[in-house]
Amino acid sequence: MHSENPTPDASASADVPDLDTDDLANELEQLRAALAGVREEALRERADLDNQRKRLARDLEQARRFANEKLLSQLLPVLDSLEAGLKAAGDSAGPLRDGLELTLRQLLKVGEDNGLAQLDPEGQAFDPEWHQAISQLESPDASPGTVLQVFQKGYALHDRLLRPALVVVAAG
Structure with a gap:
């Protein structure tokens, strides 16, 4: 019994196609370009995730800062009532x-500890972003656009207006 065994060199050469160096160089260039594309895509995705993480942190911070906005807004009439009671006394x-x-x-004090600021602009220049003019009066003692009287104090929470101050402004 005689078996034929092909030589290892003969079988290896039969399985590998003939590739010239130009084909190998082209394939290498294509692989390098694909690798560069994958790297660029990974960097872009990492940047997107970083931006999303920063946006979520900013949104969370805003939610913390303004979480008690509704409660503080509901306390404003209580503050007004106490001031009216003091004025009546x-x-x-x-x-x-x-x-x-x-x-x-x-x-x-509780409001201030939670970011509430009272707006009492009497004698200051009228600012339509923070004040609401309900009337204008001629006043020889005040320059035009100056707040003469405050009917209702305004309030801001961390530089966000909760309620504008209701004011009378000097005409001119």
């Missing part, structure tokens, strides 16, 4: 007035 000293002042100061 006049200059008379007494425990009721002292209690109202203390309560008002405490509420304003």
